[in-house]
Amino acid sequence: MYLVTIITPIYNGEKYLMRYSEQVNAIGYKNLQIIVVNDGSKDKTSEIVKKIC
Structure with a gap:
């Protein structure tokens, strides 16, 4: 199975x-x-990404 990478700005x-x-x-x-x-980002984007990880 190949590694698939999704890059999202x-x-x-x-x-x-x-x-x-x-x-x-x-x-x-x-x-x-x-x-x-x-x-x-000026909002809580970083915090949410950390929770998702």
Whole structure:
């Protein structure tokens, strides 16, 4: 099984992150790497990403 990497830049996306996480998990691919690039968000984006990890 190949490693698939999804790179997601995000800025002030706290209200979208939980849904994004659910959608990525729904893919069901086991060998998946997600890289989230926080571009200086002023909201709780970093905290939410840490919880999701």
